[in-house]
Amino acid sequence: MSVKILGIKDLYSRLGKAAAEETLVKPMHEAMNHIKTPISHYPAKHGNAPVKFVSEKQRRYFFWALNSGKITVPYKRGRTLGNSWSSARVRIRRTKNGIFGRIGTNVPYAQLVQWRQTQALRFRGIWTTTDDVVEGNLTRRLVNRAFQRAIDKALGGK
Helix, strand or coil, rough: CCCCCHHHHHHHHHHCCHHHHHHHHHHHHHHHHHHHHHHCCCCCCCCCCCCCCCCCHHHHHHHHHHCCCCCCCCCCCCCCHHHHHCCCCEEEEEEECCEEEEECCCCCCHHHHHHHCCCCCHCCCCCCCCHHHHHHHHHHCCCHHHHHHHHHHHCCCC
């Protein structure tokens, strides 16, 4: 997600690069939290919809795993994925091109659940994707507001 913030050039020219970036660290953390909160939200239990297998091979594996005890039905929700976002470490990085924030999860199956490009059919419309959150108008407004307040304050209430 990239945002266009009014007054950023003025901030850099009046305060210098180091002080301007220092001003932007706090709102960057705030922005990451505005993104992290909705991503970590666990969807409501959506019932036990009938399973639709994509192939005969998948169906055979499912019943083999069920009969051998590798999986159980119904699935018990562990909240691992949602909690991984909640406890995710936010990384703020300064480069010659500006300041960047990054948040992530180390749950190996996250891309099958919350990445739009690779989301499994079973989770579409149930789990919010990272793209949904980042592209959402509310998130964008909250992120912009966090930066705008910090810049206005640094420039003396401009």
